[in-house]
Amino acid sequence: MIRLPLVLFLSATLFATGVYGVLARRNAVLVLMSIELMLNAVNLNLVAFSQALRDITGQVFALFVITVAAAEVGIGLAIVILIYRNRETINVDEVNLLKW
Amino acid sequence: MTGAEVAFVIIGLVAVIGAFRVVTSRNVVRAALYLVVTLSAVAGVYLILAAEFVAWVQILIYVGAIVILFLFGLMLTKAPIGREALDNQRRGVAFLVSLAILAGLIYLFWGAFDWDAPRLDPVEGTTAAVGESIFSRFILPFEVVSFLLLAALIGAIVLSRRDDRP
Amino acid sequence: MVAAESAESIVKAIQDPSWFLRYSWLIAFLPALAAVLNLFIGKRTPGKGSIYGITALAVALVMSLGVLWTFVGGERGFYEASIPWFQIGQLHMEVGVYVDGLTAVMLVVVTSISLCVHIYSLGYMKGDVRYTWFYVVISLFTSAMLVVVLSNNLFQLLVGWEVMGVCSYLLIGHWWEDHVNSSSAIKAFITTRIGDVPFMFGIFVLVFITGFTTSNIPKISEIISGGGASVAMVSAAALLLFGGTIGKSAQFPLHVWLPDAMAGPTPVSALIHAATMVAAGVYLVGRLFIVFLDADPFVLQIVAIVAGITMLGAALMAFTQDDIKRVLAYSTISQLAYMVAGMSMGPAGRTGAFFHLFTHAFFKALLFLGSGAVIHAVHSNNMSEMGGLRKRLPITFWTFLIGSLALSGVPPLAGFWSKDELLVVAEHEGHPILFVVLLVTALLTAFYMTRAVLLTFFGDYRGHGEPHEAPPSMTGVLVALASVTVVAGLVGSPQLGAVFGKWVYFETLERALFVPWVAVLSTLAAAGGILIGYSLYRDYKERDPLTSLGGAYTLVSNKFYLDDIYWKGIIQPVRDNLAAAVYWTNQNILDAAVNGAAAFSKALGRGVRRFDDTVIDGVVNGLANIAGFTGGLLRYIQSGNVQRYAAFLFTGVVVLAIIFTKI
Numbered sequence: 055m056i057r058l059p060l061v062l063f064l065s066a067t068l069f070a071t072g073v074y075g076v077l078a079r080r081n082a083v084l085v086l087m088s089i090e091l092m093l094n095a096v097n098l099n100l101v102a103f104s105q106a107l108r109d110i111t112g113q114v115f116a117l118f119v120i121t122v123a124a125a126e127v128g129i130g131l132a133i134v135i136l137i138y139r140n141r142e143t144i145n146v147d148e149v150n151l152l153k154w
Numbered sequence: 155m156t157g158a159e160v161a162f163v164i165i166g167l168v169a170v171i172g173a174f175r176v177v178t179s180r181n182v183v184r185a186a187l188y189l190v191v192t193l194s195a196v197a198g199v200y201l202i203l204a205a206e207f208v209a210w211v212q213i214l215i216y217v218g219a220i221v222i223l224f225l226f227g228l229m230l231t232k233a234p235i236g237r238e239a240l241d242n243q244r245r246g247v248a249f250l251v252s253l254a255i256l257a258g259l260i261y262l263f264w265g266a267f268d269w270d271a272p273r274l275d276p277v278e279g280t281t282a283a284v285g286e287s288i289f290s291r292f293i294l295p296f297e298v299v300s301f302l303l304l305a306a307l308i309g310a311i312v313l314s315r316r317d318d319r320p
Numbered sequence: 321m322v323a324a325e326s327a328e329s330i331v332k333a334i335q336d337p338s339w340f341l342r343y344s345w346l347i348a349f350l351p352a353l354a355a356v357l358n359l360f361i362g363k364r365t366p367g368k369g370s371i372y373g374i375t376a377l378a379v380a381l382v383m384s385l386g387v388l389w390t391f392v393g394g395e396r397g398f399y400e401a402s403i404p405w406f407q408i409g410q411l412h413m414e415v416g417v418y419v420d421g422l423t424a425v426m427l428v429v430v431t432s433i434s435l436c437v438h439i440y441s442l443g444y445m446k447g448d449v450r451y452t453w454f455y456v457v458i459s460l461f462t463s464a465m466l467v468v469v470l471s472n473n474l475f476q477l478l479v480g481w482e483v484m485g486v487c488s489y490l491l492i493g494h495w496w497e498d499h500v501n502s503s504s505a506i507k508a509f510i511t512t513r514i515g516d517v518p519f520m521f522g523i524f525v526l527v528f529i530t531g532f533t534t535s536n537i538p539k540i541s542e543i544i545s546g547g548g549a550s551v552a553m554v555s556a557a558a559l560l561l562f563g564g565t566i567g568k569s570a571q572f573p574l575h576v577w578l579p580d581a582m583a584g585p586t587p588v589s590a591l592i593h594a595a596t597m598v599a600a601g602v603y604l605v606g607r608l609f610i611v612f613l614d615a616d617p618f619v620l621q622i623v624a625i626v627a628g629i630t631m632l633g634a635a636l637m638a639f640t641q642d643d644i645k646r647v648l649a650y651s652t653i654s655q656l657a658y659m660v661a662g663m664s665m666g667p668a669g670r671t672g673a674f675f676h677l678f679t680h681a682f683f684k685a686l687l688f689l690g691s692g693a694v695i696h697a698v699h700s701n702n703m704s705e706m707g708g709l710r711k712r713l714p715i716t717f718w719t720f721l722i723g724s725l726a727l728s729g730v731p732p733l734a735g736f737w738s739k740d741e742l743l744v745v746a747e748h749e750g751h752p753i754l755f756v757v758l759l760v761t762a763l764l765t766a767f768y769m770t771r772a773v774l775l776t777f778f779g780d781y782r783g784h785g786e787p788h789e790a791p792p793s794m795t796g797v798l799v800a801l802a803s804v805t806v807v808a809g810l811v812g813s814p815q816l817g818a819v820f821g822k823w824v825y826f827e828t829l830e831r832a833l834f835v836p837w838v839a840v841l842s843t844l845a846a847a848g849g850i851l852i853g854y855s856l857y858r859d860y861k862e863r864d865p866l867t868s869l870g871g872a873y874t875l876v877s878n879k880f881y882l883d884d885i886y887w888k889g890i891i892q893p894v895r896d897n898l899a900a901a902v903y904w905t906n907q908n909i910l911d912a913a914v915n916g917a918a919a920f921s922k923a924l925g926r927g928v929r930r931f932d933d934t935v936i937d938g939v940v941n942g943l944a945n946i947a948g949f950t951g952g953l954l955r956y957i958q959s960g961n962v963q964r965y966a967a968f969l970f971t972g973v974v975v976l977a978i979i980f981t982k983i
Contacts, residue, residue, distance in 0.1 A: 061162075062263050071252065076248075090220065101200055135231065
């Protein structure tokens, strides 16, 4: 019913937006949110191709991605809170001890 | 242009605008709420694509749990408000990079798929079908993912525990 | 003595040398050994080391008498023995002895006088601050003189000669705390050194004559008498050798050191400056007589002229001296001139000269040691502080009187016979001028000796102390020497066979001759001198009558201004101007060249360093700086900022994706 390139176009846009968010945002939580956007774009791709190739595997894989995303967000936020506890800030620019 | 496509275009636009506002909003809570909009729109797209199980799992997990997590995270870390507080100096580079990615992706799939190809004939994305696939073909990844969740669970608890042992 | 008619040389090697001859080298060695022993353990030996020298010299004297006995017994030849020392190219250096009658006589003279001086010094140098060292040096000196007398080659002779010079310097300056003494020592050393330079060149000429193979004296004599060298070469050698004699034997113009050498202790004056060292110059001429004979005749004329001038000048200067030792010093110079004059008169004169050397050694040593006793009693050298000492120092007085009569040439004492012989030779061999000069000098000699005796022993005592007779170690020696003086002349008297001429001769025996009128003349000269002296000085009160001679007296008493001429004309310009000029040249030109080279090197070094610092270090540092700079740029990649890493990541992914799908 839907032409595949349209969906791909949407997912590409979402992905690019997510990339922008990852690179441009200072708050670590917002960076995580942008990562979620990227993951959603990927999921969209998977589901679209699942429909285009008439294989349920794409959707199963999308489910797994959602699960992993959930786990990742949980851990990610735990780390962010830990960083906040130690440094009173979650400004990504200020967490740069691994520099030269 | 079928009716499904029109609906798809509208919901897609909503998703894009939402995503755009997520990454440009000056208010973190609003960014989180815009994320809700985007995630919901994506769920809607799933429904149009006849992947109903994935759609409802999306609503359940993403909108229902993950966004709440984000809100809690924002609350616990006292996120500041304002453009200078939220965006860093590398906006220009980031914009270019994301543009490059967009251009790259479009370039990649542009001639690959026929614009006038026959419309997608949706496969049954029912729960039964998905469940059947998971528990027969993908049983091992399923178990592994459970372990992953367990590890994440334990990790999150350990990490966020206060360090006040005697 | 006159020259014999036959010209055949009777000098041959002795066939069966006696023990004394074979071990004659010990005579020179023993005193040296004594000196070394004394040097190391003398201070700890009872008697402070005098025993070594005395023993060694006693033994040496006995051995010398043994050697002489060989020749007394009729032996006429010579004994030579040597060991080769080392060889440079063709030149053979050896160490050896040559003993003939002359050597024997010299040995006896040196050892006996040295022994007398060693014993005398027991009393005279008692309590001296450097007693042991004194004995070391006089023993060493004696050894050196014996080396000169015994040596068979010129280099060995030169060694002994120079060691004597050093010992003389050390002994004159024995009391060097007083500046006058050390200056006199230096003057003596340098003046004799000036004479030693032509001497050494003379040796080189003689060695050259042998073709640079040897300096052996008999060999040289052989070559020259065999006509193996040109007359010019031989004359040059003779003149050069005579330079050494002029220095060492204090002839004009290098006589100036001997009077000043009286600053040394009196035993030293007796041993070195009367009897032995100063005689070494005469001995040299006598030993190398063939060189003088075969030289151009003008060489011997020069010798005679020098001797004549010295003889008269010294005798005149002896009148004006207040210091008793200086009187004797000028007398020595005058008597040495007698000997040199004798040498200039040919082989007969040579024998006469050595006879005079023989007798002069004894009575001059006697006179010096006697004056030493006087000085010891009065604690002053000046005759103006003496007088009337004959009652208080009787032994000294009688021995001194005997010595001065011998010196004046009063028969039958030793001096008469030797002077007479020289006069006979002068008359017989046809040297009229020299005859007159010798005679006049004899008169003058008698005159100044009478003056000395009268001023010292007669009249009233003008001094301030309590003079007393010398200890037996001193007076005993005086008596011994006086006895010898009485009889020594008899060995040369023609009436008794003139045995001396049988020991000392040149190639052929001389014919002994006694010319009565010459004898009478010389006796008259002596008597005349004594009378004049007696009349002038009989009533000496305060002023020397000779001062009434005015200008002439001033001239003579200032030693004819010769010392002043030397000082202003030679020494001061060299010391002040020449030395300063040389110093300036050294500092500014030579050192400047060296310093300039050093400064140039330093500047070069600085330039290299600057090059190294700026260019080379610049390159090295530049490389490091580039690395640092690049690193500084590259470090921004690792900013620690995760989003930046993510940006790079995404860019890379896009690029890779395009590459991998489109190629």
